[in-house]
Amino acid sequence: MRIVDIRETAVALNSSLRNAVFDFSEMTTSVVAVITDVIREGRPVIGYAFNSTGRYACGAQMRARFIPRVLKAAPDSLLAPDGRNLDPERVLGCMMQREKPGGHTERSVAIGTIEVAVWDAVAKIEGKPLYRVLADRYNGGVAPERIACYVGGGWYEPGKGIPELLDEIRAKFDEGYDVMKIKVGGATLDEDVRRVEAALDFVGDSGRLAVDANAGFDRARALAYAQAFGRYRLKWFEEPTDPLDYALLAEFSDRYGAPIGTGENLFSTQDVVNLLRFGGLQPERDFIQTDVPQSYGIVQFSRTLAAMRALGWSRERVFPHGGNQMTLHIVAGFGLGGCEAYPGVFGAFAGFADDARVADGWLALPQRPGIGFEGQNALYALMKQMT
Ligand code: MG
Numbered sequence: 002m003r004i005v006d007i008r009e010t011a012v013a014l015n016s017s018l019r020n021a022v023f024d025f026s027e028m029t030t031s032v033v034a035v036i037t038d039v040i041r042e043g044r045p046v047i048g049y050a051f052n053s054t055g056r057y058a059c060g061a062q063m064r065a066r067f068i069p070r071v072l073k074a075a076p077d078s079l080l081a082p083d084g085r086n087l088d089p090e091r092v093l094g095c096m097m098q099r100e101k102p103g104g105h106t107e108r109s110v111a112i113g114t115i116e117v118a119v120w121d122a123v124a125k126i127e128g129k130p131l132y133r134v135l136a137d138r139y140n141g142g143v144a145p146e147r148i149a150c151y152v153g154g155g156w157y158e159p160g161k162g163i164p165e166l167l168d169e170i171r172a173k174f175d176e177g178y179d180v181m182k183i184k185v186g187g188a189t190l191d192e193d194v195r196r197v198e199a200a201l202d203f204v205g206d207s208g209r210l211a212v213d214a215n216a217g218f219d220r221a222r223a224l225a226y227a228q229a230f231g232r233y234r235l236k237w238f239e240e241p242t243d244p245l246d247y248a249l250l251a252e253f254s255d256r257y258g259a260p261i262g263t264g265e266n267l268f269s270t271q272d273v274v275n276l277l278r279f280g281g282l283q284p285e286r287d288f289i290q291t292d293v294p295q296s297y298g299i300v301q302f303s304r305t306l307a308a309m310r311a312l313g314w315s316r317e318r319v320f321p322h323g324g325n326q327m328t329l330h331i332v333a334g335f336g337l338g339g340c341e342a343y344p345g346v347f348g349a350f351a352g353f354a355d356d357a358r359v360a361d362g363w364l365a366l367p368q369r370p371g372i373g374f375e376g377q378n379a380l381y382a383l384m385k386q387m388t
Contacts, residue, residue, distance in 0.1 A: 003076035004087070005045075006036040007068045007115060008387045011058030012051075014347050019157045020184050022217040029058040030350060031111070034387045035118040037087070039126050041370075048122030049374050049384045052114040053294050053323040054347050055265070062111040067096045071115070086126050089119045090300045109268040109297045116298025117327055117372075125371040132366055135334025139303050148332050149339035150364040151211070151236075152176075153324060154346070155183020155200070163199045170203055177359035178342070180236060182211035186218060190225055201233060213239035216266060220249055227257035237262035237288050245272070251281025262288035265322035268296040270305040277312045284314045288338065292322035293331050306335065326353050326372050333366050340364065349379035 014028040035048040052059060071079070074095045081088040096112045124131040136144035152173045155166060170181055183200055185193045197212060204210050212235055218226065223241045230238060237260040242249045244266035254261055261282060267273050273291060276282065282289075289309065293302045306316060317338045321328045324342040332340045342359070344352045354367050354376030367373040374381050 002080060002084070002087070003038055004035055004071060004079065004092075004119075005038050006034075007063075007071060007118075008034045008036070009060045009063045009068070009114075010387055011060055012350075012383060014054065014350060020187060020213070020215040020217070022186075022215045025347075027057075028054070030054060030056075031058040031060050031063065031114055032384055032387065033063070033114050033118045034384060035115065035122050036388060037122050037126070039122075041125060041128070046122050046125045047388055048118040048120065048125065048371065049381075050114050050118035050121060050294055050327060050372070051325075051350060051380075052110050053292050053325065053327070054350060055292075055322075056110050056295055059111040059114070062108055063115065067108070067111055067115055070095050070098060087119055087123050089116055089123060089298070092116060092119050093298060093300050105269040105272070105296075110295045113294045113296055113298035113301070116300065117294045120299055121371040121374075128370050130366065130368055130370060131330040131372050132333035135299065135330065136336075140334060140336045143336060144333055145336070145366070147363040147365050148329065149362060150178070150329075150342050150359055151180035151182060151320075151339060151362065152178040152359075153182045153213070153341055153343040155181070155196075156346075157184060157187040163196055166196060167199060167203050170200060174204075176344070177361065179362035180209045180211070182213050182236075182239065182341075184215065185212040185226065185230075186214040186222075190222075190229060193226075194229055197230070197233065197235075207234045208236050211236040211239060211262065213262075214241050216240040216242060216244055218242055220252075223249060223253050224256055227253050231257045231259050234259050236260065239263065239290070240265065244276075247276060247279035247281075250276075251279065254281035254283075254287075260286050260288065262290050262320065264289040264291045267291060270301060270308050273305050274308050274312070277309065277314060284312070284318060287318065289314065289319050290322045291319070292328075294323070294327055299331065302331065303335075324352060325350065326367070326374060326377065329353055329364065329366070330372055349377070349383055353377070 011029045031052045037046045039046040124134045239262040241253045319337040
């Protein structure tokens with residue numbers, strides 16, 4: 002058994018959205034195919050992944066270092082000890098050869114995307130949905146039948162006012178979601194207060210509304226929002242500050258006094274540890290939102306969870322970034338708090354299988370082998386072109 006080829010391509014997300022900090026007009030993502038010589042149902046098993054959303058395609062690093070390292074390795078050195086499947090931990094180790102500690106983002110997205118595609122192949126070879134494989138390996142075989150899923154939205158768009166925002170929330174709740182996250186920081190504080198109060202009025206319960214500032218605030222603005230928004234006791238306030246400004250986050254947290262969510266822009270276990278040590282967060286109140294394919298992948302994520310646990314943080318406090326099928330399996334397989342969704346927002350890359358349905362805020366788990374991109378027609382058509 003061996004990996005015969007790894008291919009990658011950059012695809013544009015074609016989105017006109019804007020958050021507090023930037024627009025998505027140039028956004029791309031890397032799609033990866035890991036081709037094996039294992040045959041299932043008459044065809045070679047191919048593992049797929051993409052590098053989530055919000056970070057640009059990173060094919061240059063893949064082509065220059067990570068793909069050649071894997072293809073040059075002795076095939077047996079990438080297998081599990083019984084030789085019956087690939088071992089993602091060994092593939093990760095192979096890609097990390099001759100990589101200097103630190104400087105994570107230059108490579109964590111490229112490595113994580115390939116690593117998740119390897120997991121897709123591993124689960125297909127086992128003939129199980131990925132979350133089952135992960136539950137067996139990382140959660141004592143325990144897997145739920147459904148996971149909590151909230152919907153992200155409330156982006157700023159030209160001509161979109163409060164009535165249009167409420168229409169958007171109503172449509173999402175009609176689809177079956179019962180918690181929604183909206184953007185803040187792309188308007189004035191006064192306007193954002195009006196948006197959030199209108200949204201709160203509509204959803205009727207502060208636990209059903211979160212806000213997301215996309216790390217866009219300087220100190221003055223962060224503290225002004227902390228002052229104005231703390232009283233609403235929202236589900237969480239996401240990324241108020243630069244992700245690495247732990248001192249400012251601690252100051253925000255102190256003034257805000259209600260749940261915070263952050264971590265999608267941290268790419269290493271050490272950065273998460275630093276956040277928990279110095280960011281003023283509390284394990285009974287706050288939420289961690291790392292993006293697994295962007296931060297070295299699933300094996301490294303298991304190490305991050307272990308480091309979090311050592312600091313008193315449980316898995317239920319983790320709501321990973323990225324409303325896609327990769328995240329869905331990771332949430333279910335590790336027993337995390339819940340999953341994000343943004344249906345229809347990032348073209349073919351948004352959302353779950355075409356037949357997936359949300360009811361009362363719960364998402365049933367897919368039963369196709371692997372991650373199941375095969376059930377997501379537009380995305381799978383794109384992926385298949387590579388092979
Ligand atoms: Mg966010």
